[in-house]
Amino acid sequence: MERNTQQRQAILKVFERSTRPLKIQEIHTAAKKRCTGIGIATVYRNLKALLEDGRLVAVDMPGGLVLYELPGIEHHHHFSCNSCEKVFDVEACGLNLQSLIPNGFKLEQHEILLSGLCDSCAIRA
Amino acid sequence: MERNTQQRQAILKVFERSTRPLKIQEIHTAAKKRCTGIGIATVYRNLKALLEDGRLVAVDMPGGLVLYELPGIEHHHHFSCNSCEKVFDVEACGLNLQSLIPNGFKLEQHEILLSGLCDSCAIRA
DNA sequence: TCGATATTGATAATCTATTATCAGTAAGGA
């Protein structure tokens, strides 16, 4: 039987308050503010369980970085800041990508990875 | 002074004959056909040197997979087959991606990752 | 052809991210 622990509550709260996908370390750091002493292993364990339950989704970035965010957000893509390294959600594309691929290929999914400077970093540049 | 070894020649030939970006293991396997006994360390060493020389470019895929291809190909994107796992080059986009990002953000690069079934796998499905 | 040395093959070492272990703790039904 699943228990509603302080640690799990803290982790879920982090996502509820976030407007962008987060990496493990960010989740751990933010969760510690609500639940001092929470261990990294607990973060890993809960993320895995929440993923399996479909209560979180993973975003695989180039380089092997894995980010997590709440599901249910409609189709969207990601923007990675080259300066602060944060990743942001950007709105859906309304693009005809099928036209790009060769004949005979079957398009099933697509992911658009934008990068550059986020608003905070662009101001400082 | 750089030497033109059989191993380096074999590795470069592999790329000249390939129409898609390759991963380390594929490069190693293909190079062995031209240079029996070539070691994986030699493949890593040469790829690193060729990258630094700008004679190859790296393609970072989600999940941490790194692929290599010859540079100079004009702006293009990638299609990953969900069945055979191979990655293919696809033609450039002529898309207005700037319109997707929030105000204040500065777009510098973009990568479009398509996935589905390649022609070979689509036929079998 | 000879010799200096860049390069190689085999594999040990390293690195980093994730998972397993295990004794102690705390959630929540009875």
Add this chain to the structure above:
DNA sequence: TCCTTACTGATAATAGATTATCAATATCGA
């Protein structure tokens, strides 16, 4: 409140990819 046991924190273990080591080899200028 008590008791069962899911969960936790600390950290050891693991796994997979890349790099370092080092004696042996092969390149290529002289």
